[in-house]
Amino acid sequence: MPGDDDTTGRRLRLLAAEFTQHQRRSPDPTGRTATQAEPPAPINLGTLDYMRAAVAEVEQHTRAADPAAGPYRGSVDRVYEWARERTADLDEERQQAREALIYRQGLEHAIAMGDTAVIRKHPCPQCRCFGLYWRDESGKASCVNHYCVDDDGVSHSWTLQQLAHHYIASKSALSVRAT
Numbered sequence: 001m002p003g004d005d006d007t008t009g010r011r012l013r014l015l016a017a018e019f020t021q022h023q024r025r026s027p028d029p030t031g032r033t034a035t036q037a038e039p040p041a042p043i044n045l046g047t048l049d050y051m052r053a054a055v056a057e058v059e060q061h062t063r064a065a066d067p068a069a070g071p072y073r074g075s076v077d078r079v080y081e082w083a084r085e086r087t088a089d090l091d092e093e094r095q096q097a098r099e100a101l102i103y104r105q106g107l108e109h110a111i112a113m114g115d116t117a118v119i120r121k122h123p124c125p126q127c128r129c130f131g132l133y134w135r136d137e138s139g140k141a142s143c144v145n146h147y148c149v150d151d152d153g154v155s156h157s158w159t160l161q162q163l164a165h166h167y168i169a170s171k172s173a174l175s176v177r178a179t
């Protein structure tokens with residue numbers, strides 16, 4: 001599903017658009033006037049650093065697999081397409097690792113934009129129930145199920161990395177079953 005696959009790129013594009021909008025306070029050199037009616041979304045000044053770090057991580061991951069990949073010079077939101085192209089010949093396991101990274105960044109981008117509801121569509125990897133909620137202070141998703149606790153009675157909680165890994169693994173298990 002290309003639509004689904006490009007979710008991470010689309011989210012990064014939204015972040016980039018917010019950032020660009022914020023930067024465009026000075027008159028546009030092309031002479032065009034902005035027709036945007038809505039005020040620009042408030043932007044965290046760390047957004048540019050955040051986007052750079054996201055791209056750098058994908059770049060490093062890709063170059064580790066394909067040293068000939070070289071530096072990435074395209075637009076930020078296309079970095080995922082580039083990574084997939086450069087690593088399309090890798091074995092299944094490494095392609096899954098790449099997809100888990102891309103998916104995890106997609107969750108991060110959504111949360112960076114304040115959309116923590118993306119967590120809710122994931123079942124808890126421990127009890128399988130849909131009751132995860134995002135906790136900013138820990139940077140993890142916690143399970144709401146009172147019975148889903150560790151030996152100390154603390155709710156099971158999951159990093160985005162863990163959720164992405166489970167999501168990609170379950171998706172791949174489905175596609176194996178379908179063939």
Ligand SMILES: [Zn+2]
Pocket residue numbers: 124125126127128129143144145148156
């Ligand atoms: Zn649970």
